[in-house]
Amino acid sequence: MTVMKITWKSMFPSCFKGDDDYHSPKPNNKVVASPPKTTKPEGSLNRISVTDLSFPSTTLSEDLSISLAGSNLHVFTLAELKIITQGFSSSNFLGEGGFGPVHKGFIDDKLRPGLKAQTVAVKLLDLDGSQGHREWLTEVVFLGQLRHPHLVKLIGYCCEEEHRLLVYEYLPRGSLENQLFRRYSASLPWSARMKIAVGAAKGLAFLHEAQKPVIYRDFKASNILLDSDYGAKLSDFGLAKDGPEGDDTHVSTRVMGTQGYAAPEYVMTGHLTAMSDVYSFGVVLMELLTGRRSVEKGRPQREQNLVEWSRPYLNDSRKLSRIMDPRLEGQYSEIGAKKAAALAYLCLSHRPRSRPTMTTVVKTLEPLQDFDDIPIGPFVYTVPSDNGEGNKDAKESDTPKEKKRENGGHNHHHHHRSHHRSNGHRHHPLKSPKTPNSMSQSDKNQNGRSVSTSPDTSIASESQGSKV
Secondary structure: HHHHHHHHHHHHHHHHHHHOOOOOOOOOOOOOOOOOHHHOOOOOOOEEEOOHOOOOOOOHHHHHHHHOOOOOOOOOOOHHHHHHOOOOOOOEEEEEOOOOOOEEEEOOOOOOOOOOEEEEEEOOOOOOOOOOOHHHHHHHHOOHHHHHHHOOOEEEEEEEEOOOEEEEEEOOOOOOOHHHOOOOOOOOHHHHHHHHHHHHHHHHHHHHHOOEEEEEEOOOHHHHEEOOOEEEEEEOOOOOOEEEOOOOEEEEEEEEEEEOOOOOOHHHEEEEOOHHHHHHHHHHHHHHHHHOEEOOOOOOHHHHHHHHHHHHHHHHOOOOOHHHHHHHOOOOOOHHHHHHHHHHHHHHHOOHOOOOOOOHHHHHOOOOOOOOOOOOOOOOOOOOOOOOOOOOOOOOOOOOOOOOOOOOOHHHOOOOOOOOOOOOOOOOOOOOOOOOOOOOOOEEEOOOEEOOOOOOOOOEEEEOOOOO
């Protein structure tokens, strides 16, 4: 425990007020300094890693500040964040995950120079959560140095006494998990699903293709946040890991992630590669196609694991319609669905080397947004008139996927606006003993059968290897 205190004091002296050896600077208007002329571009090999701070010194603390320079991260005080969130009021509560509760807030343009007025999401670290301090630090280190349109933007942080908080841009539609699986709401349109898949894939590709690659390690629906136009952004980098260097083919590390999303070879051996993320992407792609969660304990035994249940259908175009999300009501591109299913099949290969890179995934998915074979709308049965046809038997027409309307060559999407409050950022379900079991309620599927939707089960075990 003493080592941990030394570590934190060395890395963030401003976090420990009243210490004789470290004096907290005045908090007002503090921003991470502007980058020196020698600062390399984001994603460069000079990017600092959490592992560089295992045995920190004054030099490493300075290196951290230099690495975060140019990101313009703001260092907030706890008092400022109380004002921003109206005292962390319940009316501003967005949700809670293993990391801690998240509150909505608003930053006034007069708070400090260079910081525009904007709505934000403030995440508080639950000190009783598992590996909270390390996750907090990892989040600051990665998101402080990596910027991309498909990564959530970290605006700043607060490290004051025992308090650890993170301030992000606010994304109004919350997580993909909330949008895709919530009850009593309109289904997520096909066009939006493909846009989300492409955006999330671009975020992963950016991480994998950086000069110093990053393995995300916890890709899942709850960690994909959506803006008002269904633009996808990856959030929660608490489990992110620097990729292998030199001649190494993998990173050996603790097995941590979420059941149903983690790649089988990683779970069995602890060997982590970028292909582990590709497998997880395949699982989320299947969730988008089927409308089912990766793991649902309330379903029949053979249907509980989404990958095991769906794989036999992915390469058979005649059977694919059986597993497509019934809430789409047939309003999806048959060509796009077949190509997306074939891609998911490759991503879910048990052989990591057979999986495509995320750059290939992006190139495959982008054209799927442009197919125009989506039916205009669900078929509406019309009662026969009395003009001599009234005595004919009323026969139910073909479904929209079996019989397209004659003028159905135009792409006309029905975008449904959400009138439900977003649950905001959800981080690592069940990793904290205080995390509520918010997913245990029963859902109703399209046939009216009760289905219990169980929460994601986190994985945490030890694996010995060359890198930790």
